[in-house]
Amino acid sequence: MSKYRYLYNTTLSLISNLLLVMGCFILCRIIFLAENWSAFSDLTARRIWRMFEGGFLFDTSAILYTNLLYIFLMLIPLHYKENIIYQKITKGIFVVTNLIVIIMNLMDTVYFQYTHRRTTASVFSEFKNEGNLGGIFGTELINHWYLTLLAVAFGYVLFKLYCKPRVVKVNHLPVYYTVNLIILGVAVYLCVGGMRGGFTGMVRPITISNANKYVDRPIETGIVLNTPFSVYRTLGKKPFMVPQYFDKEKLETIYSPIHLPKDSTQFRPLNVVVFILESFGKENSGFLNEDLDNGTYKGYMPFLDSIMSEGLTFKYSFSNGMKSIDGMPSVLSGIPMFVEPFFLTPASLNTVSSIGGELKKKGYHTAFFHGADNGSMGFEAFARTVGYTHYYGRTEYNEANPGNKDFDGHWGIWDEKFFQFFANTLSTFQQPFAAALFSLSSHHPFAVPTEYEGIFPKGNKAIRQCIGYTDNALKLFFEKVSKEPWYKNTLFVFTADHTNSQERPEYETESGLFSVPIVFYQPGTDLKGYRKEMIAQQIDIMPTVLGYLGYDKPYISFGCDLLNTQPEDTYAVNYINGIYQFFKGEYLLHFDGQKSIAMYAFKTDKLLEHNLLGEVAGQQQMEDELKAIIQQYMTRMNNDELVIK
Numbered sequence: 001m002s003k004y005r006y007l008y009n010t011t012l013s014l015i016s017n018l019l020l021v022m023g024c025f026i027l028c029r030i031i032f033l034a035e036n037w038s039a040f041s042d043l044t045a046r047r048i049w050r051m052f053e054g055g056f057l058f059d060t061s062a063i064l065y066t067n068l069l070y071i072f073l074m075l076i077p078l079h080y081k082e083n084i085i086y087q088k089i090t091k092g093i094f095v096v097t098n099l100i101v102i103i104m105n106l107m108d109t110v111y112f113q114y115t116h117r118r119t120t121a122s123v124f125s126e127f128k129n130e131g132n133l134g135g136i137f138g139t140e141l142i143n144h145w146y147l148t149l150l151a152v153a154f155g156y157v158l159f160k161l162y163c164k165p166r167v168v169k170v171n172h173l174p175v176y177y178t179v180n181l182i183i184l185g186v187a188v189y190l191c192v193g194g195m196r197g198g199f200t201g202m203v204r205p206i207t208i209s210n211a212n213k214y215v216d217r218p219i220e221t222g223i224v225l226n227t228p229f230s231v232y233r234t235l236g237k238k239p240f241m242v243p244q245y246f247d248k249e250k251l252e253t254i255y256s257p258i259h260l261p262k263d264s265t266q267f268r269p270l271n272v273v274v275f276i277l278e279s280f281g282k283e284n285s286g287f288l289n290e291d292l293d294n295g296t297y298k299g300y301m302p303f304l305d306s307i308m309s310e311g312l313t314f315k316y317s318f319s320n321g322m323k324s325i326d327g328m329p330s331v332l333s334g335i336p337m338f339v340e341p342f343f344l345t346p347a348s349l350n351t352v353s354s355i356g357g358e359l360k361k362k363g364y365h366t367a368f369f370h371g372a373d374n375g376s377m378g379f380e381a382f383a384r385t386v387g388y389t390h391y392y393g394r395t396e397y398n399e400a401n402p403g404n405k406d407f408d409g410h411w412g413i414w415d416e417k418f419f420q421f422f423a424n425t426l427s428t429f430q431q432p433f434a435a436a437l438f439s440l441s442s443h444h445p446f447a448v449p450t451e452y453e454g455i456f457p458k459g460n461k462a463i464r465q466c467i468g469y470t471d472n473a474l475k476l477f478f479e480k481v482s483k484e485p486w487y488k489n490t491l492f493v494f495t496a497d498h499t500n501s502q503e504r505p506e507y508e509t510e511s512g513l514f515s516v517p518i519v520f521y522q523p524g525t526d527l528k529g530y531r532k533e534m535i536a537q538q539i540d541i542m543p544t545v546l547g548y549l550g551y552d553k554p555y556i557s558f559g560c561d562l563l564n565t566q567p568e569d570t571y572a573v574n575y576i577n578g579i580y581q582f583f584k585g586e587y588l589l590h591f592d593g594q595k596s597i598a599m600y601a602f603k604t605d606k607l608l609e610h611n612l613l614g615e616v617a618g619q620q621q622m623e624d625e626l627k628a629i630i631q632q633y634m635t636r637m638n639n640d641e642l643v644i645k
Contacts, residue, residue, distance in 0.1 A: 009165045010081060011183055014074040016163040018063060021098050024154055025059040025226060026052070028105040031150065033223055035109045039116070040220060047216065054214030054224040057197055061206060062229035064194045066101050070094045075187050077180035079173060087165055095158045101228040102154045106147050108227040118225045120208070120346040121234035198375075206378075207233050209348030213381035221349055234346055240339065242634040243593065245627040255628035257334075257636070258644070259543055259561070261552045267362065268549050270522070271490040272355060273426070274436040274541070276331050277470065278324070278443050280304070281499030282515035283507045284467045288315065292504070300457060300467040303475035304494060304517065311492075311521030312529050314536035314562070316603070318514040318572040318583065319498050324377055324438075327497030330538035332356065332436060333386055334557025335642070338575045338633055343378050347637040355542050357387020358555050359434040367392060367429070369422050369437040372412035379438060388436065397421050408441065414449055415441035416473035423480045431486055438497070441473070442466040461501040487523060491548060493541055494519040506606040510581060511588055514574050520544065535583050536562055537572035554644045558633065573629055582626040587612070589622045593630075596623050 029052065033040065064071070073081070073090045080086060108119050193199035197206030208230050211221035246254065282288050286299030287308045299305060320330040321337035329335040329342045332354040342348055356366035367390040368383035370376070374393035383391055394412050398404065406417040413421070422437050429435070441448070446462035448455075448469040456468025481487050496516035502508045507515060518536045520527055527548070539559030547561035560570060572583040582589040583602065590598035599612045599619055613619070636642055 010074045013163045013165040014071065017094060018067065018071075020158070020161055020163070021063050021067070022059060024098070024102055024157070025063065025105070026055075027154075028102060028109075028226070029055055029059075029223065031147075032105065032109045032112070035147075036112055036222070039113075040223065043220075047220075048223075051214050051220065051223045054211060055226070057206065058211065058225055058229045060194045061197060062101065062226050062232065064191050065232050066097055066228060067094070068191070070097065071187060071191065075180065075184045077177050077184060079176055082165065091162055091164065094162065095155070098158055099151075099155045102158075103151050104227040104231070106151055106154075109147060110144055112222050116219050116222070117346070117349050118208070118222055118230040119227050120230045121232075121236070207344050207348070208346065209343050209385075210375070210378050210381045212349075212385040213375060213378075216384075230346075240345070240347065240634040240637045242638060243627070243631055245624075245631050251628055251631055254624055255632060257556050257558045257632055258554060259546070259557060260554050265550045265552045267552050269362065269364075269432040270549055271432050271486055272359065272364075272434040272493070272545055272549070273490055274331065274355065274493045274545075275474070275495070276327060276436065276438045277304075277474075277494065277496050278439045278441070279463060279498065279500035280442065280467065280470075280496035280517060281502070281507065282317070282496075282517055283499070283502060283504060283512070284464070285517055287313070288517060298457075300459065300464045301471040303471045303478075304519070307492075307494065307521050308517065308519050308530075310528065311519050312527050312562075313517070313519050313531070314534055315530065315532040316534070316572075316583070317495075317516060317518040317536040318511075318538070318574060319496065319516045320514075320538045320572075320574050322498050322513065322576070324497045327495075327538060328379060328382060328438065331495055331497075331541050332383075333642075334539045334542040334559045336537075336539050336558055336573050336575070336633065338573075338580070338630065343382065345637075347640075348382075350637065350640045350642050352386050352642045353555055354386035354388070355545055356383075356389075356434045356436065358542075358546060358551060358553065359432070359549075360387045360389065361553060362551075363432070365429045365431075365433040366390065367425075367433070367435045369393075369418070369425075369435065370412070371397060371415070371418035371440050376412070383436075388434075392421075392425060400425075408447065408449075410445060410447070411440045411443055413440075414473075415439050415470045416449070416476060419473045419477040420480065423477050423484075426481065427484050427486070431489065433486075439470055439473075442470050442500075459503075461503055463501045482523070490522065491527075491545065492521045493545060494521070495538060495541065509606070509608045510576060510579075510590070511583075511600075511602045511606075511608060513576070514572075514581075520548070531562075531567070533567040534562065535570045535572050535585075537574075537583075539573075540570075556636070556642055556644060558629065571625070573626065580626060580630060582622055582629075584622055584625070585618070587616055587618070587622065589619065589626060591623060591626055 070090060070093050111119055208225060211224040214224045215221055284300045285305055286297055287305040289297050319327060321327055323341060325341045325343040326337035333352050335342055360366050366388045368388040369392045370379050371394055374380055374395045380391045397413050397418060406413045408414050426435060442463060446466050448465055452469055456465040458465045495518045499513055499516060502512060506512050537559060539557060540562050542557045543559050543561040544563055547563050568585060574581045580591045586601050586603055588600045588602040589596055596613060599616050600608045
């Protein structure tokens with residue numbers, strides 16, 4: 001084989017050297033854990049192993065990002081790269097770039113003690129105006145001299161153990177270039193998958209929040225992550241900028257997200273089941289569109305419409321974002337989406353609570369269900385972070401249903417099958433329990449199982465039959481659980497993560513794009529009504545649920561308790577393309593962060609055609625309230641103040 005070595009000479013060296021860097025990253029994680037052991041002293045060997053397993057994913061991504069130039073230089077189909085001088089240059093690039101990121105890891109070993117999180121790109125803006133960094137670094141170098149020595153040792157190891165390609169004679173240039181082109185193509189594919197954290201279309205590029213999947217406490221993400229990855233993933237992502245609209249005293253008088261229990265509160269240990277229904281925009285509902293088509297509009301979700309007629313429903317109800325990763329924090333944790341999805345920011349490592357997290361304090365069994373591959377969309381990581389102890393995804397479904405053929409070929413388990421699994425699993429839980437399910441079948445490419453083709457109305461949009469399919473799956477779920485002893489002791493909540501495939505003009509406006517159902521339902525109770533005077537939003541779900549149960553502990557949510565708030569005080573907020581939206585009373589305010597730019601009577605002016613800016617008496621009050629919400633949000637995101645400590 002030696003006579004063909006010229007075909008794979010540099011490839012072997014490349015693989016060897018990348019493995020060398022991986023070994024260095026693992027050693028850095030061990031050093032990090034040892035240096036900060038006091039913060040993690042309750043760890044078991046099993047938990048540490050899981051964190052190291054997760055760390056391998058993030059290390060791979062960071063190493064590939066760091067070495068993109070080196071990989072390209074080693075694999076470029078150019079026979080001149082076998083030259084000694086060329087290889088000395090590539091070695092220099094390899095040693096320098098990797099030593100820099102290793103030093104970043106070692107530095108964070110110390111800095112973590114002050115921040116309790118891995119350093120992100122925000123560090124560059126955080127210290128850009130500091131003139132004493134030299135002195136600080138000098139002091140820390142002295143105090144942690146051993147880490148300095150380790151940095152030197154790592155540099156020596158990278159230099160000495162670097163695997164140099166052999167000097168070979170390149171024969172048969174056409175063969176050489178063909179083979180090297182193929183190797184380069186394979187390498188591109190592997191690098192893209194490695195940097196993203198997976199190779200399937202269902203896998204979103206991993207972010208720092210995905211580290212929560214491997215830990216029990218948010219602080220433990222420091223072990224899973226590495227500093228280069230945390231910096232790379234937050235570069236160009238501006239940290240939340242705190243506007244100084246009001247001083248602290250006035251800010252608190254205008255708006256506070258802190259919810260305090262009433263003195264007379266008595267807790268009721270009801271079960272709580274939350275359905276987050278993929279793309280179930282308000283436009284799909286006949287119940288919520290009683291005026292459409294002269295009152296003849298039937299919609300595409302007859303079962304959920306029937307629940308609306310029996311439960312508590314709101315005519316004006318909104319999502320707080322436009323993506324699934326916006327909807328989940330809003331629904332479960334009362335966190336709106338401002339500027340950037342919470343999932344994708346350094347703030348995702350903050351301590352955050354949720355419906356499940358708060359009820360866990362009362363002894364609830366908590367669980368989250370999503371029929372996609374475990375880890376998809378970062379849902380598992382977030383759910384565990386906010387207090388849902390148990391997670392049930394495609395893996396758990398397959399374990400319970402060996403040999404099944406229930407995968408939809410794209411996203412996960414068909415909703416009907418997974419909803420039945422959800423029902424069966426709930427019946428095994430000890431009461432009280434708090435569970436949430438995120439559906440998936442009403443997602444692109446908008447397919448339904450073969451046996452349901454032609455069963456549900458398709459309308460003018462491909463998604464409509466999927467809405468009908470999932471709605472039917474919901475019906476079958478209720479037919480099953482209505483026979484269970486826990487059923488009547490359960491509060492059910494229904495909403496969508498966001499809208500999708502708008503068709504009618506009123507649903508293509510800045511108001512309509514966020515219009516989703518919000519429904520509360522407890523069988524056989526007086527929790528009923530169709531509230532046309534109130535405004536509801538996803539972030540209201542958490543305080544409303546906790547209020548209905550008589551939760552007796554303080555917590556933080558940016559929404560309000562719809563059962564104990566006057567209609568005129570209810571509101572909704574969201575963010576679209578740089579504009580904050582604020583719904584209150586009869587009006588919708590548009591605010592660009594500095595000034596109000598539009599005001600609409602959104603209930604009557606459904607197409608938002610008439611800008612009433614400067615013509616509404618309550619405009620300034622609305623603007624002040626919105627400013628206070630924004631300032632509280634940004635402050636608490638930056639300062640990790642999303643729970644009562």
